Amino acid sequence: MSLIDRSEKSRRAHSAPLGRLQDSFRARRAVRSEQRRLERELGAYLSPSDRLELDAMIERATPEDAADIARIVERSRSRHRHDVPAATRLVL
Template identity: 40%
Template sequence: MTLHDLSVKSLRSSLASRRTARVRRQSLERQLASYTSESDRLELDAILSRHTAEETGEIRSIINRQAMDRLLRSA
């Protein structure tokens, strides 16, 4: 196997990993978007508060962005 073949294989593997991560994040974003009421968001916040910031960072980032999007749409 040549160096070129390894580079192509590595690139394909990297692209596949990125695609999988993007699909997973989009699915998570859709799931979190279903938490629309204030009580839903409070319940979700209570669940997340039981975990470390490292464990919940991605989820909190998505929730904050979605909240900002809702605020901008309602303005």
């Protein structure tokens, strides 16, 4: 086996793990993007009637999804409490 053949074989051996790593990064980026979209969407539910709608969605969701939604809503409510002056806050 020539030096060039060994070099090519070595390059291919290292590129496979790199490709898997890149695929993993792409998948994680897509998950984070979807998470941010969901946070924005759920963050728009601010009124009492919106909260009732969210509660109904959570009741219909799987336990894993319900837990995710509840965490997102709580983070959104927490952020909203800090962003809105006390005199204009909605009581949720």
